[in-house]
Amino acid sequence: MCAESLGQELSATLKKWKNKRGNLIMILHEIQDRYGYVPRDVALEVAKELDIPLAQIWEVLTFYNLFKLEAPGKYVISVCMGTACYLKGAPEVFDKFKEELGVDEGESTKDKMFHLQGVRCLGCCGLAPAVTINGKIYSKLKPHDVAGIIVQCREQDKLKNLN
Numbered sequence: 001m002c003a004e005s006l007g008q009e010l011s012a013t014l015k016k017w018k019n020k021r022g023n024l025i026m027i028l029h030e031i032q033d034r035y036g037y038v039p040r041d042v043a044l045e046v047a048k049e050l051d052i053p054l055a056q057i058w059e060v061l062t063f064y065n066l067f068k069l070e071a072p073g074k075y076v077i078s079v080c081m082g083t084a085c086y087l088k089g090a091p092e093v094f095d096k097f098k099e100e101l102g103v104d105e106g107e108s109t110k111d112k113m114f115h116l117q118g119v120r121c122l123g124c125c126g127l128a129p130a131v132t133i134n135g136k137i138y139s140k141l142k143p144h145d146v147a148g149i150i151v152q153c154r155e156q157d158k159l160k161n162l163n
């Protein structure tokens with residue numbers, strides 16, 4: 001399933017950069033591209049895989065202020081703008097998210113509930129156009145699906161707050 005492919009994607013990123021110079025920064029860049037920030041649990045996984053202390057990763061993350069350590073919104077919406085998704089209507093889906101949320105690419109809603117970003121290929125082109133929200137894949141989206149997804153997230157958030 002594609003949800004797993006995000007984990008697989010992290011493995012692919014690690015494999016690609018493992019023995020290259022300056023690899024840590026490139027790995028962290030790819031992670032931030034995907035999630036909108038560098039989640040702590042993912043940083044931990046990187047430390048484990050590269051066999052380096054977490055503190056070393058933290059040093060890099062805090063030295064370069066382009067890295068974000070916190071989610072820019074409760075729900076980080078990543079719209080894939082890779083070729084397959086682009087050709088299957090990702091720009092229209094992206095526009096609909098912008099319209100519904102009242103934000104542009106790379107922005108968060110005022111209540112910090114949603115952050116919207118465009119990303120490169122998510123690695124599940126067969127499901128194009130694909131979007132991830134906090135790592136969960138939404139496949140073969142049409143613009144008319146967008147409003148319902150946003151409502152779903154808001155309801156999920158309300159439920160979480162009740163518990």
Ligand code: FES
Binds near residue numbers: 085126130
């Ligand atoms: S181009 Fe979107 S998943 Fe590959």
